[in-house]
Amino acid sequence: MxxxxxxxxxxxxxxxxxxxxxxxxxxxxxxxxxxxxxxxxxxxxxxxxxLVAFLDHLYERFEERIDDPDGETPAERLCTLVDSLMARQSDAPAFQTALLEIKAQSPYDDAFRKRLQRFDDAFTDAVREVVSEGVADGTFREDVDPDVVASFLTTFVNGAQTRHVGVGHPLDESAEAVHGYIGDRLLSDSRANVAVGSSEGVDVGGASE
Amino acid sequence: MxxxxxxxxxxxxxxxxxxxxxxxxxxxxxxxxxxxxxxxxxxxxxxxxxLVAFLDHLYERFEERIDDPDGETPAERLCTLVDSLMARQSDAPAFQTALLEIKAQSPYDDAFRKRLQRFDDAFTDAVREVVSEGVADGTFREDVDPDVVASFLTTFVNGAQTRHVGVGHPLDESAEAVHGYIGDRLLSDSRANVAVGSSEGVDVGGASE
Missing domain, CATH: 1.10.10.60 (Homeodomain-like)
Structure with missing residues (x-):
């Protein structure tokens, strides 16, 4: 059946x-x-x-989820991307805890390590791509380095997940913090105080120069 | 004896x-x-x-380490503070892995959770204090919110540690990334491209307005 x-x-x-x-x-x-x-x-x-087969299965779903994130502009798509790993985590807390347990096993387990590296690479690549688009079309400041931002946000998202499991820090607060970072640090028109919304998407009207 | x-x-x-x-x-x-x-x-x-007694012992050392961080200016002190959890981690990798294992146990273990919360609070408080000083003396931009930055950097440092254990991402790269954030996002005189050094301290000469 x-x-x-x-x-x-x-x-x-x-x-x-x-x-x-x-x-x-x-x-x-x-x-x-x-x-x-x-x-x-x-x-x-x-x-x-x-568990290794499960991580491969999870990776396939993850790839679909981060491929072509929703949004009209690169800033919106970047928020969708980071939110997909934070704000939407309605999975049971035990599931996120399980993922952290697997990360903590990684130094002792090559099969886990290889899978985690794929997740890390895929997310970093996806962020780099959307940030590059944003620099190219003027949404983001021209001095923004897509490689640096991609690694920075991947690290931050790891921290949001760890802090959520370790001390219960709310994922939506972390998502809000990263929206602030995108608005203040990346948007070329940050002085305009453009709203970087969360649930209803990002309003970056007029941000492209 | x-x-x-x-x-x-x-x-x-x-x-x-x-x-x-x-x-x-x-x-x-x-x-x-x-x-x-x-x-x-x-x-x-x-x-x-x-292990609970060990975490209490570790916390005492941690408190001493983050109290009154070295540096001439708030920017230097902030770098010292974040570096103390990243760049200087010459502890054996297995020790950092052990700390991540303990974080992953935290949802099932109130005694661990309470200790981890103390570390989280102490680090957040220490960052908030030095950022507040920096806003007050003009080192940092006046629109910088010490609460937001404190939580942001605490999350980032958690991520640096997790990513180091999970996929071997180098801690010194994370430290460099956070120095960039401090230089670009926080310093009031960021247009001057003030060098934010790592090992030899932070040169923020002329940054106060």
């Missing part, structure tokens, strides 16, 4: 939301499906292999 | 550097001292209690 590996990956998502990563068992995942633990083992030898 | 609890806390630091947090055992800590595992259990019931 349905595709077992896909079912298992969706079940893994639900199980991570409920149990986090460290405590997760193959049985927890089986409990989220109609399959037995043995059938899951038929597809994935162990929890680690399943 | 020496103070057993202090010896144990120092041994915990060394053991975390070697083994990380998840795999750490009381025996690993005992192996770093002249004490038996039983003597360590005499002072601390379990690994968790010892």
């Amino acid at each position: 349905t595709d077992a590996p896909t079912d298992i990956l969706h079940a893994t998502h639900r199980a991570l939301c409920e149990h986090g990563y460290a405590e997760l068992t193959m049985q927890d995942i089986a409990d989220e499906t109609d399959l037995s633990k043995a059938s899951i083992h038929y597809h994935y030898d162990c929890k680690h292999d399943l | 020496t103070d057993a609890p202090t010896d144990i806390l120092h041994a915990t630091h060394r053991a975390l550097c070697e083994h990380g947090y998840a795999e750490l055992t009381m025996q690993d800590i005992a192996d770093e001292t002249d004490l038996s595992k039983a003597s360590i259990h005499y002072h601390y019931d379990c690994k968790h209690d010892l």
Whole structure:
């Protein structure tokens, strides 16, 4: 009827939301499906292999999400991009915690490290691209370096996620802070005090010179 | 001869550097001292209690480190402050990984959460104070909001640490990026292209208006 590996990956998502990563068992995942633990083992030898496959699955969704972000202008698209990793994180807190647990395992686990690097590269590339567009069309200041901003925002988004898990700092406050950074630091017409909205998009009318 | 609890806390630091947090055992800590595992259990019931005591010990050192940061001007002091959590991290990578593991445990562990909140508050407060000084003496632009910058930089520093552990992003690159932010976004005289150095301090000569 349905595709077992896909079912298992969706079940893994639900199980991570409920149990986090460290405590997760193959049985927890089986409990989220109609399959037995043995059938899951038929597809994935162990929890680690399943988690690696899950990260690949997550990456495919991530790539779609950050490809061609919504927005009329580069500033709007940049806000959409950073928000996609912060403001819209309505995933269960346990899921974000699980991702942080996986990051903390990364130095001991080459397969995790390689997957995390792909996420990091893809997000950095996506930011660099939209910032480059913005510099080219005059939305952003001409002295803005897309490489520097891309790395800066990737680091900031990592921090927003970590601080959310570690001390419960609200993701929407981090999103607002980064909108302020985009408005103050990047927009070529920052003196005009152009509103950089959050939920309803960014008003950068008149920002291109 | 020496103070057993202090010896144990120092041994915990060394053991975390070697083994990380998840795999750490009381025996690993005992192996770093002249004490038996039983003597360590005499002072601390379990690994968790010892880790909580260790975080308190770390916090005391942290408070000293961020109190009255070196520098002639608020901009220099702000760089010293952020560098203290990034550029100078010559601690073993495993130690930083251990701290990230502890952050990832925080949602399940009130004692950890409370300690992490103290670190977060102390760093935010320290940044807010030096930024306020800088706004007051004209080093920083008068439209700079110390609360916003304090939270922004705390988030960024969290991100630098996470990205360093997760994908090996160099801490000195993150430090350089944040110096750029301070120079471009905060300094009142940013058009003068004032050098914001790293190791040898910050040259903000002429920045106060």
